Amino acid sequence: xxxxxxxxxxxxxxxxxxxxxxxxxxxxxxxxxxxxxxxxxxxxxxxxxxxxxxxxxxxxxxxxxxxxxxxxxxxxxxxxxxxxxxxxxxxxxxxxxxxxxxxxxxxxxxxxxxxxxxxxxxxxxxxxxxxxxxxxxxxxxxxxxxxxxxxxxxxxxxxxxxxxxxxxxxxxxxxxxxxxxxxxxxxxxxxxxxxxxxxxxxxxxxxxxxxxxxxxxxxxxxxxxxxxxxxxxxxxxxxxxxxxxxxxxxxxxxxxxxxxxxxxxxxxxxxxxxxxxxxxxxxxxxxxxxxxxxxxxxxxxxxxxxxxxxxxxxxxxxxxxxxxxxxxxxxxxxxxxxxxxx
Amino acid sequence: xxxxxxxxxxxxxxxxxxxxxxxxxxxxxxxxxxxxxxxxxxxxxxxxxxxxxxxxxxxxxxxxxxxxxxxxxxxxxxxxxxxxxxxxxxxxxxxxxxxxxxxxxxxxxxxxxxxxxxxxxxxxxxxxxxxxxxxxxxxxxxxxxxxxxxxxxxxxxxxxxxxxxxxxxxxxxxxxxxxxxxxxxxxxxxxxxxxxxxxxxxxxxxxxxxxxxxxxxxxxxxxxxxxxxxxxxxxxxxxxxxxxxxxxxxxxxxxxxxxxxxxxxxxxxxxxxxxxxxxxxxxxxxxxxxxxxxxxxxxxxxxxxxxxxxxxxxxxxxxxxxxxxxxxxxxxxxxxxxxxxx
DNA sequence: CTGTTAGCGCGTTCAG
DNA sequence: CTGAACGCGCTAACAG
Numbered sequence: 001x002x003x004x005x006x007x008x009x010x011x012x013x014x015x016x017x018x019x020x021x022x023x024x025x026x027x028x029x030x031x032x033x034x035x036x037x038x039x040x041x042x043x044x045x046x047x048x049x050x051x052x053x054x055x056x057x058x059x060x061x062x063x064x065x066x067x068x069x070x071x072x073x074x075x076x077x078x079x080x081x082x083x084x085x086x087x088x089x090x091x092x093x094x095x096x097x098x099x100x101x102x103x104x105x106x107x108x109x110x111x112x113x114x115x116x117x118x119x120x121x122x123x124x125x126x127x128x129x130x131x132x133x134x135x136x137x138x139x140x141x142x143x144x145x146x147x148x149x150x151x152x153x154x155x156x157x158x159x160x161x162x163x164x165x166x167x168x169x170x171x172x173x174x175x176x177x178x179x180x181x182x183x184x185x186x187x188x189x190x191x192x193x194x195x196x197x198x199x200x201x202x203x204x205x206x207x208x209x210x211x212x213x214x215x216x217x218x219x220x221x222x223x224x225x226x227x228x229x230x231x232x233x234x235x236x237x238x239x240x241x242x243x244x245x246x247x248x249x250x251x252x253x254x255x256x257x258x259x260x261x262x263x264x265x266x267x268x269x270x271x272x273x274x275x276x277x278x279x280x281x282x283x284x285x286x287x288x289x290x291x292x293x294x295x296x297x298x299x300x301x302x303x304x305x306x307x308x309x310x311x312x313x314x315x316x317x318x319x320x321x322x323x324x325x326x327x328x329x330x331x332x333x334x335x336x337x338x339x340x341x342x
Numbered sequence: 343x344x345x346x347x348x349x350x351x352x353x354x355x356x357x358x359x360x361x362x363x364x365x366x367x368x369x370x371x372x373x374x375x376x377x378x379x380x381x382x383x384x385x386x387x388x389x390x391x392x393x394x395x396x397x398x399x400x401x402x403x404x405x406x407x408x409x410x411x412x413x414x415x416x417x418x419x420x421x422x423x424x425x426x427x428x429x430x431x432x433x434x435x436x437x438x439x440x441x442x443x444x445x446x447x448x449x450x451x452x453x454x455x456x457x458x459x460x461x462x463x464x465x466x467x468x469x470x471x472x473x474x475x476x477x478x479x480x481x482x483x484x485x486x487x488x489x490x491x492x493x494x495x496x497x498x499x500x501x502x503x504x505x506x507x508x509x510x511x512x513x514x515x516x517x518x519x520x521x522x523x524x525x526x527x528x529x530x531x532x533x534x535x536x537x538x539x540x541x542x543x544x545x546x547x548x549x550x551x552x553x554x555x556x557x558x559x560x561x562x563x564x565x566x567x568x569x570x571x572x573x574x575x576x577x578x579x580x581x582x583x584x585x586x587x588x589x590x591x592x593x594x595x596x597x598x599x600x601x602x603x604x605x606x607x608x609x610x611x612x613x614x615x616x617x618x619x620x621x622x623x624x625x626x627x628x629x630x631x632x633x634x635x636x637x638x639x640x641x642x643x644x645x646x647x648x649x650x651x652x653x654x655x656x657x658x659x660x661x662x663x664x665x666x667x668x669x670x671x672x673x674x675x676x677x678x679x680x681x682x683x684x
Numbered sequence: 685c686t687g688t689t690a691g692c693g694c695g696t697t698c699a700g
Numbered sequence: 701c702t703g704a705a706c707g708c709g710c711t712a713a714c715a716g
Contacts, residue, residue, distance in 0.1 A: 012466070014709055025687045030711055037712095038685060057466040061412065062709035064403040065692050075447075080432045083425075083627065090422045093449040097456060102468055105417075105447040107435040114439060124354070124399040126444055233631055262631050269633075285425065286628045289575055289604050291611075356693055367703045372695055380701065404693035407708050 013054040022050045033058070060102075070127035072102045073312060076118065077134040079109040082231075083259070083284040084301055085134065088156060091305025092132060099313055104128060119143065130312035132156060133165075135200070152315035154308045157202060166315070168308045168326045172202045175297035175330030176209025177216075179254055179279045182295070182332055184217045186340050188252035188277055192243055193226040194236050194264060196256040206256050206281065225250070229260050236260025237267045252277040252338075258284045258296055265290055265337065273339030283333055292336035300328045355396040364392045375400070402444075412469035414444045415654060418460065419476040421451040424573075425601070425626040426643055427476065430498060433647025434474060441655055446470060461485065472654035474498060475507075477542065494657035496650045499544060508657070510650045510668045514544045517639035517672030518551025519558075521596055521621045524637070524674055526559045528682050530594035530619055534585055535568040536578050536606060538598040548598050548623065567592070571602050578602025579609045594619040594680075600626045600638055607632055607679065615681030625675055634678035642670045 015029045022029070024047065031037045032047035039047075064070040073096050077085060096103040104126065108114045119142045123131070130152040133143065147153040147165055155167040183191050193210055196203040211221050224247065229239035236255055240263070244250060253268070253276060255261035261280030268276050273292060280287060280296035287294040307326055315321045334340075357371045364371070366389065374381045374389035381389075406412040415438050419427060438445040446468065450456045461484045465473070472494040475485065489495040489507055497509040525533050535552055538545040553563050566589065571581035578597055582605070586592060595610075595618060597603035603622030610618050615634060622629060622638035629636040649668055657663045676682075 015711095016709080026709095027688075027711075028686055031686090034711085040685060043685080057463060059407075059469075059709055060467045061403050061406040061469045062692095063711080065401075065407050065694090065708090066710045066712085068692080070403065080428045080435065081627070086422045086428055090449065090451060093422065093447060094452055097448065097452070102464065103447045105435060105445045106439065107432065109432060110436055110439070121399060122444065125402045127401075127403045266631075266633065285423070286631060289608075289628060290631070291608065291633065357695095358693080368694080369696075369704080370702055373702090376695080378695080382701065385701085401693055404708095405695085407692090407710090408694045408696085410708080 012059070013056045014059070015056070017054055018047060018051050018056055021054060022046050064127045068127070069129050071100065072104050072126070072128050073309065074104040074106060074123075074126070074128040074131045075134070076106045076108065076131065078107070080107060081109075083286060084257070084282045084299070087301035088134065088305040091302035092309055095306040095309035099309065101313075129316045130154070132308050132312060147321070152312050152321050154312045156304055156308050166311050166321065166324045168304050168311065168328070169202070170299040170304060170328045171330045172205035173209040173212065175281065175299070175332070176206035176254070177213040178209075178330065178332045179281065179297050180210045180213035181216070182334070182338065183252045183254065183277055183279060184213060184219065186277055186338055189219060190249045191225065191252040191254055192240065192250045194229050194239050194253060194255040194260045195226055196229065196231045196260070198228070203256055210254060231257050231259060233259045233263035233266070236263030240264050240267055250276065253279070255280050258282045258287045258294060261294055261296065261337075262286065262290055265292075265294070273337055277338035279338055287335070290337070295335045295338045296333055298331045298333045300330070303328055354401070355398045356401070357398070359396055360389060360393050360398055363396060364388050406469045410469070411471050413442065414446050414468070414470050415651065416446040416448060416465070416468070416470040416473045417476070418448045418450065418473065420449070422449060425628060426599070426624045426641065429643035430476065430647040433644035434651055437648040437651035441651065443655075461488075471658045472496070474650050474654060489663070494654050494663050496654045498646055498650050508653050508663065508666045510646050510653065510670070511544070512641040512646060512670045513672045514547035515551035515554065517623065517641070517674070518548040518596070519555040520672065520674045521623065521639050522552045522555035523558070524676070524680060525594045525596065525619055525621060526555060526561065528619055528680055531561060532591045533567065533594040533596055534582065534592045536571050536581050536595060536597040536602045537568055538571065538573045538602070540570070545598055552596060573599050573601060575601045575605035575608070578605030582606045582609055592618065595621070597622050600624045600629045600636060603636055603638065603679075604628065604632055607634075607636070615679055619680035621680055629677070632679070637677045637680045638675055640673045640675045642672070645670055
């Protein structure tokens with residue numbers, strides 16, 4: 001007996017094999033396995049037992065072909081190498097795996113070519129039930145079409161666009177004002193801003209938070225204290241250097257990310273924290289490794305990743321794409337780069 | 343006309359639609375599309391044109407079900423948060439995408455539970471044509487079975503086990519000896535080693551490289567200079583502190599990774615590089631951000647990722663799993679933490 | 685509650 | 701060189 005069973009054949013067992021081995025019909029086995037429809041408990045028990053005896057494991061491809069759902073989530077990101085991004089990625093990876101889904105990772109680090117290809121070829125061919133996007137502003141238009149066609153899309157760290165897609169971000173404005181207020185409380189008044197690219201919504205928000213705190217303290221906003229940079233450490237150094245060369249009154253620096261703050265630290269050297277206070281944004285791993293250790297605004301990156309997955313899953317299971325925009329709170333992590341009590 | 347065409351139906355076009363639209367048979371369309379079997383050039387042309395007119399894009403799930411191959415590569419890694427890992431990941435992601443494959447990412451950060459589940463449930467169900475592994479030593483036994491069953495598996499940064507699986511690593515031993523020799527040439531003689539966990543083959547190799555250089559210079563190896571740590575900055579600080587408390591003669595530190603080197607820098611403070619030289623291993627992004635900037639052994643991490651993909655793809659396409667063990671060269675990146683000419 | 689039947693979209697036999 | 705039929709593994713109708 002079992003002449004046609006999977007064991008003896010060497011191929012992987014299918015529900016057909018289970019059906020044969022348990023003397024039931026394919027459909028019954030399928031129902032028992034997915035808990036769909038009513039099956040007699042004893043029958044289900046029998047199916048489950050022979051399934052595990054045979055070492056059965058469902059075949060995702062067949063399931064996907066039949067149901068149109070793949071239990072896969074795609075994640076599109078620019079480059080993995082932005083340090084804040086890895087925490088988001090870990091949050092996404094863990095949440096996806098917890099949900100029994102599989103994560104498809106796509107990076108557009110190689111340029112626009114890759115982006116186009118992703119939209120035109122990969123996306124339509126690959127069965128993804130949902131897509132997570134990390135800030136590739138250029139892509140949004142074409143992606144939005146897909147979202148309109150029913151694909152659940154969630155944007156992480158957005159906030160630039162008029163929120164046409166569900167998104168997860170952190171309280172950029174509040175965080176920036178937290179940081180600025182901290183500086184003001186330490187008695188700093190000439191607070192330079194090393195800004196990131198203003199096409200990012202998060203940068204506009206962080207600037208707003210900065211001016212909020214200034215207003216609140218009755219300190220006048222001086223636009224000449226704001227210099228643009230590119231989110232890199234070297235860029236931060238250069239931007240601050242040019243500012244300092246024309247304005248020696250600066251007594252604090254608010255950098256819109258940690259990398260630029262580190263660049264500032266590097267330039268300011270021994271003047272931090274006595275003469276100048278420095279505060280960053282993100283709370284990447286490296287912020288704990290600088291000397292002095294960097295005081296910075298903590299973004300709940302891991303949780304943002306998890307939340308993005310939750311939103312996507314919710315949309316998938318419910319079938320409706322709620323236009324939610326979740327904002328997670330930011331907190332100030334006080335270390336040593338601002339002086340005062342560490 | 344076109345009453346049953348995809349356009350009017352709103353669903354995605356299939357090869358059936360192309361067949362109907364071009365007045366050919368499904369089989370012909372399929373052949374023309376994959377370049378399988380002989381098709382008249384003009385016929386192929388016609389097929390291709392109507393395919394692109396219809397906006398046809400092949401359905402991965404159906405293709406996978408039929409052929410048994412999914413054009414997917416899996417990547418299993420412990421935690422994304424190890425800083426050296428992101429460069430490997432980027433290399434993998436780029437290479438996979440270049441090859442027209444899709445990357446499935448799995449992290450076992452949540453513990454052994456996740457590992458088991460991956461092996462027993464995910465791996466058999468998901469159609470992956472190959473699997474890339476980043477150093478989860480515990481998993482190897484069960485994975486090896488799968489490899490024996492025909493799944494191409496490539497290990498990255500292995501070298502611990504007797505190389506039973508194809509692998510990609512960097513020249514750990516040579517790199518360590520490069521670093522040590524550099525220290526010796528600067529006149530250092532009491533070179534401490536902050537070691538990583540010795541169950542990792544790479545750590546054993548790095549220790550061997552260290553003693554190689556010592557032998558070469560005729561300096562006697564003093565085992566008491568080697569302290570164990572856990573690859574973290576805090577661990578590196580602690581390990582070095584305990585060593586220094588019982589041996590004040592140390593004039594250099596070779597840390598088996600950059601994180602521990604940074605921990606050493608933190609402890610040693612102003613004594614680097616004048617009194618003590620520090621050299622790390624990996625060349626992670628943060629190595630450029632420390633002060634003094636960290637001299638370290640560069641691992642070609644991005645290239646390792648790319649190579650791993652190439653190996654896996656080769657095995658997939660050729661059908662044979664060559665037991666290749668590729669080793670990529672390491673180089674010394676001289677910055678400021680050792681003194682001498684920067 | 686269970687069995688039968690019919691495809692999901694594709695690639696691949698076989699005839700012609 | 702082309703067309704008709706079949707089946708990969710699974711689920712959703714519909715019967716019983």
